[in-house]
Amino acid sequence: MSALQKQIDQARMQVNTDSYPMSIGELVNLYDDGELDIHPEFQRIYRWSEEQKSRLIESILLGIPLPSIFVAQRKDGVWDVVDGLQRISTILSFLGKLKDEEGKVKKPLILQATKYLPDLQDKVWEDRHNPEKEIDIEIKRIFKREKIDIKIIKRESDNDTKFELFQRLNTGGSKLSDQEVRNCMLLMHNKDAFFWLKELSKNEAFKSTLPISEKQAEESYDTELALRFFIYRNSSEAIRKEHLDVAPYLNAEMIRLFDEANHFNFEFEADILIKTFDIAQKALDDSAFKKYNHSKNKYEGAISLPVYEAASFGLSKLIEKNQLSEQELINLYIEKTKNLTADHEFLHVLESRTRPIDRMVEMSKIALRVFQ
Numbered sequence: 001m002s003a004l005q006k007q008i009d010q011a012r013m014q015v016n017t018d019s020y021p022m023s024i025g026e027l028v029n030l031y032d033d034g035e036l037d038i039h040p041e042f043q044r045i046y047r048w049s050e051e052q053k054s055r056l057i058e059s060i061l062l063g064i065p066l067p068s069i070f071v072a073q074r075k076d077g078v079w080d081v082v083d084g085l086q087r088i089s090t091i092l093s094f095l096g097k098l099k100d101e102e103g104k105v106k107k108p109l110i111l112q113a114t115k116y117l118p119d120l121q122d123k124v125w126e127d128r129h130n131p132e133k134e135i136d137i138e139i140k141r142i143f144k145r146e147k148i149d150i151k152i153i154k155r156e157s158d159n160d161t162k163f164e165l166f167q168r169l170n171t172g173g174s175k176l177s178d179q180e181v182r183n184c185m186l187l188m189h190n191k192d193a194f195f196w197l198k199e200l201s202k203n204e205a206f207k208s209t210l211p212i213s214e215k216q217a218e219e220s221y222d223t224e225l226a227l228r229f230f231i232y233r234n235s236s237e238a239i240r241k242e243h244l245d246v247a248p249y250l251n252a253e254m255i256r257l258f259d260e261a262n263h264f265n266f267e268f269e270a271d272i273l274i275k276t277f278d279i280a281q282k283a284l285d286d287s288a289f290k291k292y293n294h295s296k297n298k299y300e301g302a303i304s305l306p307v308y309e310a311a312s313f314g315l316s317k318l319i320e321k322n323q324l325s326e327q328e329l330i331n332l333y334i335e336k337t338k339n340l341t342a343d344h345e346f347l348h349v350l351e352s353r354t355r356p357i358d359r360m361v362e363m364s365k366i367a368l369r370v371f372q
Contacts, residue, residue, distance in 0.1 A: 018152040025144035053090045058114040068149040177219035178247045193258035201226040205277040209288035232313040246356040276316045283333040292341045310363040314371025
């Protein structure tokens with residue numbers, strides 16, 4: 001047996017799956033009984049238009065097969081939706097069953113006209129006040145009997161399987177950004193950590209020093225910047241060596257950091273972040289993470305990710321030592337950010353177009369030296 005075959009056999013043993021078709025009616029019953037968790041928090045992340053939703057309902061009515069729904073079976077037997085959340089959410093919304101994070105039923109979907117079914121315009125599943133808008137009873141029966149293929153990752157599978165599968169299924173052609181996929185993974189892994197990280201990314205000093213575009217905010221870039229801050233402060237050399245690209249590295253570090261067994265010190269780390277960005281704001285406000293132009297004697301341009309990585313990490317380590325006053329830290333930060341952008345090694349990393357994951361390693365070293 002070749003080494004490759006052995007690796008394949010070993011990896012296959014880590015995934016225990018099952019598959020069978022289930023009617024829409026059966027799937028809805030599972031949801032009603034609390035046996036299917038679609039994570040209502042995801043609704044703020046996924047972005048399907050009313051047209052896309054109507055087209056899905058059209059496909060079901062026309063008998064067009066849908067892609068498989070992937071679920072992961074938890075220890076309590078409940079199914080976590082790993083892929084297919086928007087499809088299931090659309091179906092539940094059409095049936096008037098979809099609930100928000102507080103358990104309240106959301107406003108049902110009102111269909112739009114579609115290419116093959118223009119008479120779907122303004123149709124709903126149920127309307128007691130205007131029965132003409134309702135879908136015919138015969139059509140309702142057909143709809144609920146339509147089958148969807150369910151792929152089940154059983155609980156005997158390796159613990160990381162559902163996160164790996166989610167990440168693979170929701171990248172590539174997906175409209176989600178890397179961090180939006182990461183947010184969904186974290187919600188499944190540690191809901192409290194997700195909301196903790198999200199809340200910190202809304203800190204006023206953090207937002208003031210990191211002015212980002214509306215599009216970047218929609219794609220959760222602020223959350224990614226906060227995550228990078230904590231990864232820099234708590235990185236694993238072993239995990240870094242396992243990856244060549246930044247995105248999967250951030251995924252792996254996030255799952256490790258916020259695993260309950262890792263005993264991450266949420267209170268302490270949050271305090272360091274708040275103090276770090278408070279000092280950065282008082283020192284330079286929205287120029288805190290811009291490059292300093294030495295010939296023009298001013299900070300300029302957009303936020304520089306390398307400056308952010310090195311400066312926020314370096315400042316956090318100074319704050320952690322608790323040896324300097326606030327004013328000393330402010331003055332030192334201004335001095336060090338100027339030194340940073342004139343540093344030979346810093347400039348070499350930028351000019352040599354070092355791989356992003358290698359750049360993270362170099363920025364850690366540079367930060368500790370420049371901000372000592």
